[in-house]
Amino acid sequence: MLETTGLIKNFGQIKVTQNVSLKVEKGERRVILGPNGAGKTTLFNLLVGELRPSAGSIKLAGKDVTPLPVNVRGRLGLGRSYQKNNLFNELTLRENLTLAVATARGAAGWLRRDTLADGGIRETVEDVAAQVALTGLLDHPVNAVSYGARRQLEVGLALATRPLVLLMDEPTSGVGPEMIRAFHDLLKSLPRDLTVVIIEHDMDLALDVADQVTVLNHGEVVFDGTPSEARGSSLVNDIYLGTWAHA
């Protein structure tokens, strides 16, 4: 479903992503692990088109999307939630989700119909809100709800576009244990045909939801295996304990 081949990104002399080749199958839950500065978010930026690779290619559902801009990749089915909330802050949660659903459905340019009043769009918005447990807050402005609710909305916006591949950049960043459990349940409840790639620092959550684990360090893949292999890997443990150094 999502494949990268020899992906390289350099910022001047700094090599941020080094020869990353990944193959994520349809319906797979792939967790990307790695310490701060390992190049995880840069990899996501390359996947969605916010950065252009210095070399290498990216395929989505067999189609080479490397030269395509962010919006076209979004339309082709790459949905992304951000590490730092990237929302429509002065709008309500309903308006946020409506923008996402309407854009995905090609209703963003409607001149004669109101996307906020359209029955089909409203229904999808309410379904997504229920999925991320935001039903009771739909008519609140984003800047009036809690940080946790904003994290949920961040994921909701990505889900609302009905993506083929959902890229989640640290969905539990900055939230407490209860919210981490809620995200765990959400990840478990996602349709099995949806491909999910997650950057996550919470090892328990990551290894519990993952089908496959990829560990990045200094921009390169240093481990690729199943969660049980990751648990047993001294390399993975060392990276997380900070005792592993790049040769």
Add this chain to the structure above:
Amino acid sequence: MFRQTAIKTITMGLLVALLVVYAMRSGFYGRELVIEASALIILAVSLDIVAGYGGMISLCHGAIFGIGAYVFAVMTTTYGIDPWIALPASILGGAVFGWLVGAITSRTKGIFFIMATLAFGQMVHVFTFENRWLGGDDGLSGVTRLNLSAIGVDLDNSLNFALFSIALASISYVLAALVLRSGFGRTLVGIRSNELRMRALGLTVWKHKAAAFAFSGALAGLAGTIAAQQTMFVSPTMMNWMTSGEVLVMVILGGLGTLVGPAVGAVLVVFLEHQLSGFTRHWHLIMGLVLIAVVVLGNRGFYGQIEHWLTRRRKPPQDASAVEKSESSHA
């Protein structure tokens, strides 16, 4: 996002009623003021679409206003074309120029966007000023008005033309409200709020911005045709960046991003200018002080501040328990 609230409907209704009554009860000069105010209502509303709802502060709306006026004037005076053909051509001229400005400047932001629109406006102004075919700095005179004799209305009569201008301003407001209430308008607000996220969601942002500018340009072009017919004369002065600046003042005075506010601002400026200039030659100074006061005291404009007070009084306090409830549901 835009909502045609009861406050908006009542305010716009009162504004239109005020202009109609004023036109009917005053003489030629009063009616001229009403016509000027009506044209500026359309121009201010057109600017609010891109500036208030799209976050694109334009300093070329004076030029688009002038393009509408000049297309109308050239077609009716130089070529003797029927004003009813010149009218849609003028609107189209404004739309095409607006689309070009929107498309070319769509990747710029903030001060750079403002400067780019200023450059577009000044290019049009200088081109017109130096072009003899367009009358150069003398402008063009002898512009004819639309002919409504088929329905027994003589637009050469100042009252009829004033009422006709008010009708066009009302129709323009309704059109703008309908567009802002559509999926297109909702998306425009999304772009203003977070352009990067809209792009990530799959939107081709530049096309949307260009289309918004085209719609805004069409209305600005229509406003230009009213101005051209009012004085039966066009000159490059109307395309000067000062015109764009004055319309921006009207929008800010009334309330940026409220749609009705800019209409209120246009009427306020036209009538205050008329009243103040009777007392002092330094009326610009007083207008400047009023603008500073509006910006410093709340930044919402006259109408925007009133709407804010009224909605705050009617809205119940934020339901904090709903927030707590939602969070506890994850436990």
